[in-house]
Amino acid sequence: MKKVTLADVAARSGVSKSTVSQYLNQRFEYMSKTTKEKIEKAIAELDYQPNYIARSLKQKRTSMIGVIVANIMHYMSTEISRAIEDYFNQHDIHAIICNADDDSEKEKKYIEMLRAKQVDGLIIFPTGQNAALYKKMEQENYPVVFMDRYAEGIHIPAVAVNNAEAAYEAAEHLIQKGHEKISIITPPLTISPRIERVQGFKQAMKDYNLPVKKLSVINAEISQVQNEMKRLFEEEPPTGLLAGNDRVLLETLAFFKKESISIPEDVSLIVFDNIPFASFYHPAITSIIQPSYEMGAFAAKCLMKLMMGEKLAEEKNIFTCKLEIRESTAQKQ
Amino acid sequence: MKKVTLADVAARSGVSKSTVSQYLNQRFEYMSKTTKEKIEKAIAELDYQPNYIARSLKQKRTSMIGVIVANIMHYMSTEISRAIEDYFNQHDIHAIICNADDDSEKEKKYIEMLRAKQVDGLIIFPTGQNAALYKKMEQENYPVVFMDRYAEGIHIPAVAVNNAEAAYEAAEHLIQKGHEKISIITPPLTISPRIERVQGFKQAMKDYNLPVKKLSVINAEISQVQNEMKRLFEEEPPTGLLAGNDRVLLETLAFFKKESISIPEDVSLIVFDNIPFASFYHPAITSIIQPSYEMGAFAAKCLMKLMMGEKLAEEKNIFTCKLEIRESTAQKQ
């Protein structure tokens, strides 16, 4: 049960610790065949496993990076995380995923914990609420990449999408189908993508001379979405709806089911984010698709460069969304 | 940019390293108020952050555990992982989630990597293909809990569900609705839950004197599911269908959509696993619901006990599934 260490291997094979260490680090060049074999034999017999913790302490690298996801319940987060993991796996680097649960306190806790664990870099979906911490990392030149969102005044490289344009395009699509009463529903406007989406929506309405009423833009906690929708459909029933993300969509569908509202007969529906079942749904749901996997892979590559001490060319890296028109948006009757 | 260490704090506050260490470990009992304050001041001024790697090396504990998920694409995996994370978070232990992608080589690599990183314990959804490794951990008395599956001949505590009974109940439900031509579709029978589900299904058919034909049990890779379904519906169209898990369900729904097969008019459908959109789908899909969160929490608690050196009472801990009847199963016309 006692752990076998490099010293044990050295003793067993009759060489010094340094030689064994050389062996472990694949530096066989200046090592006699016989010593190499002796070491191999000892390792096999003892079933020796190197202790990465000790190595990390010495090398000042852990070969671990941290990913702090805003909310793991979003499908997009999962996709991005997978891309990041895939990339770093290829480089024998472990990605530790943490879920901040949209809570800036948790975010702070995780940033501090991961740094205490000496991770070599961080990819963060920032809540935006921890400016001082972000600033500190920026000043220390610690490798960080922001994902999906920016934080004002912080010069940390970010990967995001063209939210405003995408929302504009979605609204335009509804307008061109003859809809005039359109609403957008998002969670509270605490982070940049949501703000940009609402902006894009408003701009489209304005450009097409449609009024943006009070109930045209609804921002509510997920738990309140159904209540807000109830009010919306009682007071100003829209014929077109933009769901600001996947969780809003679930609430919307639940609400529609309860109230027997049909898509697209009663309402045309578009959702932000790619959701696995959107294309199988009855009807298939028109979606604004973000290139999540590519974004994750790109962010990973950026972080890797930072960790190698390189500078990045761009501070903001914007990917383009695609409006995938399916069956949930139809010509207004 | 240079890292500030405990030694720096000691120098700055004019006390010894040991005293600072005491402070960090909250052992103020035998410490004068003034030294305490001096240390506090120095830590604040230097913005000192302890290095957990160094601490771990000394303490031989990392306060990290590993979770090796069979396939993160299953919604159930996500739920279980969350439960595990939640539990360990409360104990200031970090859970590192790894995705074995149903690949025993990856599983092996992750087990070895996590142990090299000195994690204090492991929760594994075993592929079953690494018997030697499992055996070794068992013999070393290393804290491990299996999730969702067993491995024959390995005496490692496991948390799972009553798959056979649940499948039996599901089949029975269809039979009682008048269905006689029923099929079950699962991925290849490489792991215990799938085998048990098929067994339960066959048993129900037998008990009700219904024939189990060749096409009644289909086992296929996810990518082949649609092809196999095509054959099934051409040769022996069933009126009742059991989808073995969430990914099979997605393929099924895609196939149905393509072939304009309606649920429940043409086929009654039941799916294993709880899937977020199942209840919103048109029609809402009858599901065999596993208590994922409870299972994850329970496994976490078991692992914690093992890590504290306690013995576990039970080797197999079986949770009970619940058949939630919704709109996708109807009386046969």
Next chain:
DNA sequence: TTGTATGCGTTATCAC
């Protein structure tokens, strides 16, 4: 080609 000595940043043991 191999060995010795030292240090990474902590904690633990024991003096004082």
Next chain:
DNA sequence: GTGATAACGCATACAA
């Protein structure tokens, strides 16, 4: 109450 000093398991500069 506080401070030397020795570990923890490994890597590395330098000797031999």
